[in-house]
Amino acid sequence: MTIAFAIVGLILLGLSVxxxxxxxxxxxxxxxxxxxxxxxxxxxxxxxxxxxxxxRYSADGGGDHYxxxxxxxxxxxxxxRGEDYVGVLTIPAIILNFVTGVLLPQLPFWLxxxxxxxxxxxxxx
Numbered sequence: 001m002t003i004a005f006a007i008v009g010l011i012l013l014g015l016s017v018x019x020x021x022x023x024x025x026x027x028x029x030x031x032x033x034x035x036x037x038x039x040x041x042x043x044x045x046x047x048x049x050x051x052x053x054x055x056r057y058s059a060d061g062g063g064d065h066y067x068x069x070x071x072x073x074x075x076x077x078x079x080x081r082g083e084d085y086v087g088v089l090t091i092p093a094i095i096l097n098f099v100t101g102v103l104l105p106q107l108p109f110w111l112x113x114x115x116x117x118x119x120x121x122x123x124x125x
Contacts, residue, residue: 009072009100016103019110034112041105049101053094073097 030038037044055071066085068077073093077085 005072006074009096012072012104012107013096013100016100016107019106020103022110023106023113030109030113030116034109037105038109041109042102045102045105047101048104049098052097052101070094070097072100 052071053069053075056067056069057071059066059068059077065080066077067079069075070093073096075093075097076090079085
């Protein structure tokens with residue numbers, strides 16, 4: 001499950017960076033309610049990024065039960081005895097989780113603007 005989250009995280013991170021670059025090149029043509037959200041996208045993204053630090057889930061492995069922190073990238077874990085599993089990848093994983101959360105709101109804006117521009121292009125053709 002941890003590997004699946006990491007794969008999804010890498011895909012989301014890549015798509016979000018792509019969306020951010022596309023949105024930065026041209027501000028999407030959005031209706032009024034979406035424009036209000038557009039102005040708050042960085043605040044919403046930071047809230048998602050910080051929340052990702054506190055998200056946890058349970059995992060079993062090797063006969064032990066773990067509480068794993070960090071979505072989509074595994075940051076650290078505790079087993080049922082309270083022992084922690086922290087290593088050199090903890091800080092990079094926390095940073096990747098935050099960056100993924102911050103850039104995540106870029107994705108729906110890019111998708112909506114892309115869908116809208118395709119609809120407008122087909123209507124004018």
